[in-house]
Amino acid sequence: xxxxLADFSIKYLQKKGADYAxxxxxxxxxxxxxxxxxxxxxxxxxxxAGLGIRFxxxxxxGFMAANxxxxxxxxxxxxxxxxxxxxxxxxxxxVEFSQEQIQKKSYKVKQIKDVREISxxxxxxxxxxLDKSINPQHGYYSLSDKLVKKYYINTxxxxxxxxxxxxxxxxxxxxxxxxxxxxxxxxxxxxxGYEAIKKWELEKNIGEEIATLRTNMIxxxxxxxxxxxxxxxxxxxxxxxxxxxxxxxxxxRIFGRESAQAGESFVTQDMLGHKIxxxxxxxxxxxxxxxxxxxxxxxDEGVKARKKVLMKNGIINEFLHNRDTASQLGVKSNGxxxxxxxxxxxxxxxxxxxxxxxxxxxxxxxxxxxKGVYIKNFMEWxxxxxxxxxxxxGNEAYLIEKGELTKPVRSPILEITTPAFxxxxxxxADNLKFFAATCxxxxxxxxxxxxxxxxxxxxxxxxxx
Amino acid sequence: xxxxxxxxxxxxxxxxxILIKQDLEMSxxxxxxxxxxxxxxxxxxxxxxxxxxxxxxxxTDLKESDKKSAKELVKNISNFxxxxxxxxxxxxxxxxxxxxxxxxxxxxxxxxxxxxxxIVESGINAALENAKxxxxxxxxxxxxxxxxxxxxxxxxxxxxxxYFSIRSLISKESSNHKTLSSTMLKDFDVEKASRLSGEFAxxxxxxxxxxxxxxxxVLAPLxxxxxxxxxxxxxxxxxxxxxxxxxxxxLNKKLGNxxxxxxxxxxxxxxxxxFDSEGVPxxxxxxxxxxILKTYLHNTSTAKKYKVKTTSNAGLIAPDSTNTILEGKxxxxxxxxxxxxxxxxxxxxxxxxxxxxxxxxxxxxxxxxENGELTQPIKNIRISENILNMLKNIQLFGKDKxxxxxxxxxxxxxxxxxxxxxxxxxxxTV
Numbered sequence: 001x002x003x004x005l006a007d008f009s010i011k012y013l014q015k016k017g018a019d020y021a022x023x024x025x026x027x028x029x030x031x032x033x034x035x036x037x038x039x040x041x042x043x044x045x046x047x048x049a050g051l052g053i054r055f056x057x058x059x060x061x062g063f064m065a066a067n068x069x070x071x072x073x074x075x076x077x078x079x080x081x082x083x084x085x086x087x088x089x090x091x092x093x094x095v096e097f098s099q100e101q102i103q104k105k106s107y108k109v110k111q112i113k114d115v116r117e118i119s120x121x122x123x124x125x126x127x128x129x130l131d132k133s134i135n136p137q138h139g140y141y142s143l144s145d146k147l148v149k150k151y152y153i154n155t156x157x158x159x160x161x162x163x164x165x166x167x168x169x170x171x172x173x174x175x176x177x178x179x180x181x182x183x184x185x186x187x188x189x190x191x192x193g194y195e196a197i198k199k200w201e202l203e204k205n206i207g208e209e210i211a212t213l214r215t216n217m218i219x220x221x222x223x224x225x226x227x228x229x230x231x232x233x234x235x236x237x238x239x240x241x242x243x244x245x246x247x248x249x250x251x252x253r254i255f256g257r258e259s260a261q262a263g264e265s266f267v268t269q270d271m272l273g274h275k276i277x278x279x280x281x282x283x284x285x286x287x288x289x290x291x292x293x294x295x296x297x298x299x300d301e302g303v304k305a306r307k308k309v310l311m312k313n314g315i316i317n318e319f320l321h322n323r324d325t326a327s328q329l330g331v332k333s334n335g336x337x338x339x340x341x342x343x344x345x346x347x348x349x350x351x352x353x354x355x356x357x358x359x360x361x362x363x364x365x366x367x368x369x370x371k372g373v374y375i376k377n378f379m380e381w382x383x384x385x386x387x388x389x390x391x392x393x394g395n396e397a398y399l400i401e402k403g404e405l406t407k408p409v410r411s412p413i414l415e416i417t418t419p420a421f422x423x424x425x426x427x428x429a430d431n432l433k434f435f436a437a438t439c440x441x442x443x444x445x446x447x448x449x450x451x452x453x454x455x456x457x458x459x460x461x462x463x464x465x
Numbered sequence: 466x467x468x469x470x471x472x473x474x475x476x477x478x479x480x481x482x483i484l485i486k487q488d489l490e491m492s493x494x495x496x497x498x499x500x501x502x503x504x505x506x507x508x509x510x511x512x513x514x515x516x517x518x519x520x521x522x523x524x525t526d527l528k529e530s531d532k533k534s535a536k537e538l539v540k541n542i543s544n545f546x547x548x549x550x551x552x553x554x555x556x557x558x559x560x561x562x563x564x565x566x567x568x569x570x571x572x573x574x575x576x577x578x579x580x581x582x583x584i585v586e587s588g589i590n591a592a593l594e595n596a597k598x599x600x601x602x603x604x605x606x607x608x609x610x611x612x613x614x615x616x617x618x619x620x621x622x623x624x625x626x627x628y629f630s631i632r633s634l635i636s637k638e639s640s641n642h643k644t645l646s647s648t649m650l651k652d653f654d655v656e657k658a659s660r661l662s663g664e665f666a667x668x669x670x671x672x673x674x675x676x677x678x679x680x681x682x683v684l685a686p687l688x689x690x691x692x693x694x695x696x697x698x699x700x701x702x703x704x705x706x707x708x709x710x711x712x713x714x715x716l717n718k719k720l721g722n723x724x725x726x727x728x729x730x731x732x733x734x735x736x737x738x739x740f741d742s743e744g745v746p747x748x749x750x751x752x753x754x755x756x757i758l759k760t761y762l763h764n765t766s767t768a769k770k771y772k773v774k775t776t777s778n779a780g781l782i783a784p785d786s787t788n789t790i791l792e793g794k795x796x797x798x799x800x801x802x803x804x805x806x807x808x809x810x811x812x813x814x815x816x817x818x819x820x821x822x823x824x825x826x827x828x829x830x831x832x833x834x835e836n837g838e839l840t841q842p843i844k845n846i847r848i849s850e851n852i853l854n855m856l857k858n859i860q861l862f863g864k865d866k867x868x869x870x871x872x873x874x875x876x877x878x879x880x881x882x883x884x885x886x887x888x889x890x891x892x893x894t895v
Contacts, residue, residue, distance in 0.1 A: 034782075036554070036707055042782045043549045044524045045541065050509075063505035067528050073508075081506040084492060087582045091589075093500035121548035128550070140707040174708035174819055183708065183817045257497045259600035260632035260642065261872050343507055382812035382847075384826045386637055389845050389893045391824060393816050411816060413891075415847065420895040443495070443602045443630070443872055463894035 002069045013055045021055040022154035026342040032144035035127040052342035060092035065343035097323035108163040111193025115145040115165045118194045133203040138174035158302035182217040189293035189436025220410030223464045229372035230459040234433035238452030244418040245283045246353040248387035249310045251325035262441040263385025277314035277422030287351030293436040294450040300346035305335040340446040354453030358428030365427045365458040372400035391415045413465040427458035467530045474539040482615045483515040489608040497600045515781045520551040556769035559743040561618035570733035572623040573649040588659040595663035596633035604628040618744030633666040641665035642809045642829040646870040669830035675843035677892045681804035682885045688810045690869040690878035697786030702767040711821030715758045721857045725753035729787035736787040736877040743779040750776045791880040796861045798884035804834040811873040821852035849891040858886045
């Protein structure tokens with residue numbers, strides 16, 4: 001790594017009159033493999049490095065990124081960025097960051113099966129063995145891994161070095177029978193080495209999914225009419241928590257900073273302490289969970305990461321902050337600033353977001369239902385730009401009659417407002433599970449690794465379609 | 466220099482290769498609530514590498530421009546090839562050399578000297594004539610690309626692009642969004658787009674809960690791009706094979722009354738270039754003509770596999786759309802008794818890519834249409850439909866086409882207001 005270039009950059013910016021500067025130097029090595037209907041369509045590898053520098057000058061915020069790592073080039077690019085930032089000062093919002101502790105840390109994720117040491121042959125075998133074992137009508141898979149080495153430094157004295165691996169497995173299965181078709185798209189992700197693959201039990205899990213989806217496609221009945229009780233299994237709980245609790249509690253949305261991109265929020269800053277959900281529900285965002293896809297210990301502004309309680313017993317408890325939004329609310333940052341690449345600015349992001357587990361067994365939630373629907377997983381989902389009204393369409397789902405799962409139900413649609421969703425939850429099970437996802441935000445778009453999660457939850461009196 | 470060196474080194478190691486060197490200079494400004502909150506510049510240079518030996522495909526890239534790094538890369542490719550497997554889907558790259566005809570309006574050198582801050586300021590001021598606040602992004606880029614292949618292709622060209630996105634707001638519920646995309650400074654009318662955005666935000670004031678049911682819809686180009694923009698991806702042979710296309714099995718079948726063209730040579734087109742990623746001269750391909758699906762989008766390899774000609778849509782790995790143009794019978798789409806005008810929609814997600822079942826959420830100004838006039842603004846509705854059904858129900862296009870790229874839909878899409886009959890609208894049940 002060219003750490004000296006990062007050090008030089010912030011000193012140079014100070015010399016040029018910057019009030020504040022920070023540099024993120026990244027080096028990445030990655031591999032990816034794509035298998036389509038048994039054919040290895042592509043294998044890729046990449047080794048790259050680059051520098052992203054953010055600074056404040058004349059109270060305006062500037063950013064510069066370059067992948068040509070020579071001192072002369074960086075200097076030239078910084079001069080260009082300074083000129084543009086100075087020009088913008090006549091129309092710029094005065095930038096203020098919250099005061100944070102200086103951090104000097106170095107950490108590396110320990111890998112048992114290091115992503116660099118597993119051969120391409122072994123990685124490809126994971127895909128080909130899976131395809132042979134589950135033998136779907138159509139299967140499209142990709143497996144990718146990455147090791148990101150990051151050196152962060154700022155003019156306040158923070159200096160953090162990290163090495164975090166990630167592995168991502170994605171699949172799309174298409175089943176067709178008698179003019180009917182069903183698809184399943186899903187991903188697995190980790191911030192560990194290849195030891196995770198065994199734990200994922202891909203052949204078993206996807207094999208079982210194919211069998212149940214086929215039954216669902218052929219024998220699935222229509223959704224029952226009228227109001228019913230609904231069990232959202234962990235995967236559905238996870239996406240709903242991410243979309244309708246995590247996103248609307250991002251403080252940059254609340255202040256309108258993502259207005260023309262990922263949207264704003266129905267939540268306002270004076271809603272802290274406002275009751276929005278059932279008292280059974282507590283929602284956490286915790287980047288420090290080891291091995292989870294959204295893991296990190298220090299954010300991309302050099303702030304120490306910590307567990308955040310976004311919703312506590314149904315009450316809005318805390319927003320996700322970077323140093324800018326924290327300053328606007330007069331609080332400390334809670335370490336939620338992330339950038340998916342050196343070439344983009346850090347913005348407020350989720351990490352591993354989930355509903356805390358309850359005391360009940362899933363069977364107990366189901367037992368109390370006379371008529372209902374159990375939604376195990378989903379394909380289609382969306383939510384509006386204020387995070388107020390959302391839709392989840394079940395893929396594998398079952399009818400609940402007198403406390404038991406009876407027949408498969410085809411594509412139940414849960415289309416509901418956010419307050420109605422959180423208020424309707426009357427039971428939380430203890431079967432907490434996590435699911436990897438890639439969350440999109442910012443412009444240019446930044447897809448960032450996150451985890452969604454939660455246990456099975458019960459919603460009372462819901463009209464499905 | 467480095468390209469030529471890499472070419473020589475690769476010739477010793479692999480059967481086929483493509484090298485694409487891209488140098489880019491970009492700047493961007495983000496503005497929020499009438500103020501610039503960030504400026505940014507980016508400078509990057511890299512060589513995309515596609516290499517094949519014994520039908521084993523590798524893709525990688527080189528960021529450094531020294532011989533040592535290039536040599537190391539070739540060594541890594543050779544090592545990787547030892548472990549990887551053959552692809553049954555590889556049938557070669559295009560044999561050059563080719564002659565290229567320049568596409569008009571790909572590069573505007575004036576873009577290098579623009580004053581980004583003045584442009585953003587003029588946009589904000591125009592929006593604020595009617596709106597209370599405006600947020601958005603301005604981006605400009607200039608670049609140079611050169612392609613060299615093992616099959617005698619050697620070509621280069623310069624390109625430029627401009628993007629402006631503005632969302633004008635009266636309140637969280639009353640807003641309008643416009644985007645502008647162009648390769649040239651002329652016709653890039655930020656003030657006009659921003660003023661319109663502000664006017665529509667004001668018109669959208671105080672929306673009421675919309676009703677569910679079947680409605681005739683008029684989709685503005687930005688809304689249309691979020692739905693019909695998926696035609697470009699769906700037409701790629703890669704999507705067809707991967708199960709990601711609702712056009713699978715529809716060749717020579719009637720899908721409706723419209724035309725969809727993939728035009729890699731569209732003047733001033735964001736997705737235009739003189740050559741594709743194999744160096745094949747780009748072309749205008751009538752993908753859907755008079756409603757009938759005539760072809761999928763191919764590169765040389767997929768074309769050989771399916772015994773057709775390449776449509777010059779090669780990306781480095783799979784066929785990609787260039788500029789997706791949707792058009793048909795023109796008239797006044799608003800000339801209906803009752804319907805809904807949707808200016809923007811986002812979060813288009815499919816339940817099944819192969820059948821085309823999907824939903825999307827209208828936003829930023831949704832209006833009832835009564836007797837040809839925009840009346841009550843509405844909110845909290847969703848288009849829950851099947852895209853093949855929507856295509857079948859396309860009736861009429863307005864006259865004024867717009868080129869759209871947006872946050873939610875990055876592939877270039879060109880169309881006008883479009884009337885689509887009898888579309889399913891849903892709303893939350895609680």
